[in-house]
Amino acid sequence: MKLLEETLAGIEPADSACREEARRYIDTLTMPRRALGRLLDLAEELAAMNRTLKFSAARKEIVLMAGDHGIVAQKVCPQPSSVTTQMVYNFVRGGAGINVLSRVARAHVSIVDMGVASDLSGLVQAGAVIDCKIAPGTADFSRGPAMSREQAVAALEAGIRVAQQLAPKVDVFATGEMGIGNTSPSSAIVAVLSGLTDPAPFVGRGAGLDPSKLAHKAAVIRRGIELNRPDPADGVDVLAKVGGFEIGGIAGLVLGAARLHKPVVVDGFISSAGALIAAALSPASRDYMILGHGSAEPGHVAMAKLLGKQPLLDLGMRLGEGTGAALALNLLDAASAIMNEMATFESARVTEEGLK
Ligand SMILES: Cc1cc2ncn([C@H]3O[C@H](COP(=O)(O)O)[C@@H](O)[C@H]3O)c2cc1C
Numbered sequence: 001m002k003l004l005e006e007t008l009a010g011i012e013p014a015d016s017a018c019r020e021e022a023r024r025y026i027d028t029l030t031m032p033r034r035a036l037g038r039l040l041d042l043a044e045e046l047a048a049m050n051r052t053l054k055f056s057a058a059r060k061e062i063v064l065m066a067g068d069h070g071i072v073a074q075k076v077c078p079q080p081s082s083v084t085t086q087m088v089y090n091f092v093r094g095g096a097g098i099n100v101l102s103r104v105a106r107a108h109v110s111i112v113d114m115g116v117a118s119d120l121s122g123l124v125q126a127g128a129v130i131d132c133k134i135a136p137g138t139a140d141f142s143r144g145p146a147m148s149r150e151q152a153v154a155a156l157e158a159g160i161r162v163a164q165q166l167a168p169k170v171d172v173f174a175t176g177e178m179g180i181g182n183t184s185p186s187s188a189i190v191a192v193l194s195g196l197t198d199p200a201p202f203v204g205r206g207a208g209l210d211p212s213k214l215a216h217k218a219a220v221i222r223r224g225i226e227l228n229r230p231d232p233a234d235g236v237d238v239l240a241k242v243g244g245f246e247i248g249g250i251a252g253l254v255l256g257a258a259r260l261h262k263p264v265v266v267d268g269f270i271s272s273a274g275a276l277i278a279a280a281l282s283p284a285s286r287d288y289m290i291l292g293h294g295s296a297e298p299g300h301v302a303m304a305k306l307l308g309k310q311p312l313l314d315l316g317m318r319l320g321e322g323t324g325a326a327l328a329l330n331l332l333d334a335a336s337a338i339m340n341e342m343a344t345f346e347s348a349r350v351t352e353e354g355l356k
């Protein structure tokens with residue numbers, strides 16, 4: 001609890017003076033005013049987070065949190081939990097979507113076992129997976145809390161620790177996840193933090209649930225919310241009652257990154273649920289979040305609104321793993337390059353006359 005409390009107490013807002021300085025500097029660059037559009041908004045945000053105009057996004061770290069979910073017993077997703085483990089091996093071998101897109105972005109991927117329901121000790125011993133296992137899968141939240149309050153705190157603190165350990169070699173973090181069933185806790189989290197007990201508007205097909213089963217999925221999640229009555233004013237309670245271990249790990253990673261003034265690119269639907277838990281615990285942590293992309297999962301629009309963020313990309317993606325964040329990382333490189341390499345009117349001897 002001490003680490004969580006200290007981290008929350010230590011999170012400072014981004015530097016608004018630096019953001020203003022970046023805005024003024026951008027106005028001196030050789031282009032019509034604001035002609036690079038939202039790339040410039042991104043550059044200003046990154047300057048404010050990093051407290052410098054000449055920030056770097058070269059060292060990119062995608063932290064992929066994995067965990068299993070008791071709620072799969074309710075047939076809310078088409079695949080069995082064993083696919084989580086199979087995908088962890090796929091990540092380790094480098095064949096998954098996130099491996100491919102992280103190579104494109106020149107990003108490193110760290111795989112964290114937050115609560116996979118199998119023995120991954122061989123991969124841990126081989127140094128391929130970071131062991132933060134809280135338990136082998138959550139409990140079924142339609143029948144009781146997903147986890148204890150102590151486990152929720154442990155998951156958050158594990159995520160904070162991962163951020164702290166990796167931070168010295170990282171310019172920018174990104175979130176990713178793997179966990180069969182994890183769209184269900186994510187829908188529950190956005191419903192609860194929207195002040196609703198009916199999750200139906202935030203329930204989607206996840207990894208391909210048959211549309212005829214959507215009403216059943218919504219009913220199961222609703223039962224979980226009504227039974228557990230999570231307190232929307234208490235992010236730890238929401239995580240414990242209807243969350244997941246990897247969602248807690250993501251929330252912790254975001255908080256740890258914010259504490260260290262490091263930007264964190266949030267991936268899609270499940271990662272945003274983690275970001276919402278972080279924001280519930282520390283509204284200032286939002287200053288360090290960048291929403292990488294808009295997920296095709298219907299509840300993601302409400303999540304973006306709650307986070308106060310506009311997604312950078314909108315490609316109709318719904319994979320998770322960190323794939324949307326990985327693509328968005330390329331834009332952070334672009335923002336950094338503009339701030340570091342673009343000529344000013346003065347240095348290039350280009351006249352500013354007539355510019356609006
Ligand atoms: C092969 C495969 C690879 C994945 N990679 C990410 N997900 C995504 O789908 C899961 C969430 O959807 P639901 O709640 O419907 O289970 C998560 O593991 C998420 O990361 C995958 C899902 C599958 C099947």
Ligand SMILES: O=C(O)c1cccnc1
Nearest residue numbers: 206268269270295319320
């Ligand atoms: O946007 C996501 O993160 C997502 C959506 C559906 C299934 N898995 C992940």
